Amino acid sequence: MIRNMELKLEDYGFSKYFYFPVPEGMELDAELVADKAETDLLTNNKMRISGLLPFGVVKKDGAAALRYDMISQVNLEQLFASTLTKAQLVDNLLMMMEGLEDLKKHGLNPEKILLNKKYIFLDDFSNRLVFLYVPVKVNVFEKVSMNEFLKTLIAETSYDEADDLLFFIKLHNYLVKNADLHLPDFKEKLKEFAAVGAGPGADSSKAVPQAHFYSPSHGNVVSEAAAALEEGTTVLGAVNIQEEEGTTALGVGPQSFARPFLFEAATGEKIFLRKDVFKLGRDPEQVDFVAKNKVVGRVHAEILTVDGEYFFVDKQSRNGSYLNGVRLVQNSKTKLKHEDKIKLANEEFVFRFF
Structure with missing residues (x-):
């Protein structure tokens, strides 16, 4: 997937567009830009492919350019700027997975998605996340994997202090251990992790302690056993927590959580x-x-x-x-x-x- 690209924003009052001037020598995917039926599908994808920003190919300053309709003012960066609960994080991640699955259903290549939180938007019409698709024949842009993107996104996110610590640790560890992320598997794991300890039918004997502070540093595996302390135990300030061999606590040595x-x-x-x-x-x-x-x-x-x-x-x-x-x-x-x-x-x- 594409890590970043230079886009120009033009504001016409009621309408805003992102433009990407197609460099000389860069070939666009002929199946998408030459076939009228396929172009119509993409141009009208707000109704038919909810996972994409509507776009088309236009001439600008005498050269070809990709034009994207900015259908929302709210991007993923803004959604993740505030403190999130477990439910909010799960909802946003599931929306991302569902959007990418929609692309595959329509025969589009997810590797041509711009995976940058500044350019993933919340569609006001469908209330789903939409991506910016780059219909190039050969992807020459700097690449980023979904795994790397998610680890960074989660590492930079602030979590509700009164929420489920074990969920965040399980999610973090799953991403660390699965470099090649398979979207359907990740989607099921996400639901599985979120269901633990949730709802009236949850097993209270397995209740997870409230975390007063948690912000993962992607790259280290966190001990889930260390998080499963007795109810009421404070994670910050807990010391001498025995962990599985080879497990590293976030930001500290192998046998303790960090104190401030x-x-x-x-x-x-x-x-x-x-x-x-x-x-x-x-x-x-x-x-x-x-x-x-x-x-x-x-x-x-x-x-x-x-x-x-x-x-x-x-x-x-x-x-x-x-x-x-x-x-x-x-x-x-x-x-x-x-x-x-x-x-x-x-x-x-x-x-x-x-």
Whole structure:
């Protein structure tokens, strides 16, 4: 499939079109652009092939160009920009698989699809995802496999913190283990993974714990056993989870899930929060992270882990603590988020999950 190509957008108010000027020497597929019946099929595919953007061949600036009707303002990049639930992810992936199956039914080659989330659109008419098809005789564009595309897409997606961790891990692992993706098999596996633990008939003894944070790094296989913790166990912060031989946890060593950390701006050091009450200050006898800066208090602050969430508490420090530029009230818990900026007096840190 095609990773990327240069398209020009022209806006005529009510109508918008993508144009691809056909380079000299590039042959278009004669069966598609010369046969009127086939051309009509593609031109009117909004009614007949729901998986494609309508397109045709036109003359532009004296040369041939492919013109695509931009029938929607919403693309896959926008759909995946927000936090997704399991159901939303499954629906979007199934729509992709069904669109590609439609192409095969009509004798079109899925390898000539532009597999780029900026150019996969949600059709307002059919409420299905539609692809941009490039009817070239020889595919000379940079290629990407469906497996590679899906792994990257899933790795870059934010998931609902209260949703099914095991589903995401099973999906990620399936893609890692199956480089040559067979679409019908993947579609069935997707439904199978989604059905586990779903609905009133689900086996509650196999309930999956809620994940407070999960963002897979494609390429590593994640232990499903590590995810199947007792109900109520927090995935972030869990340590010493035994895993199957050869299994790598996301972003960390072979026997633990990653804890969040403070990134020290001055030194670039990562300070991992390995305790539920993690103290910061100058006194090595009382704190877990020892600051060398004299404006930092002996026990300046602490970070608490409570039910999978993280809170910052200033311990009555003389020079104060700041979160994103705002001075915090002493002895008051303030919830931390990924990329929050923390200052102990003038000592700067960034709180990160990964």
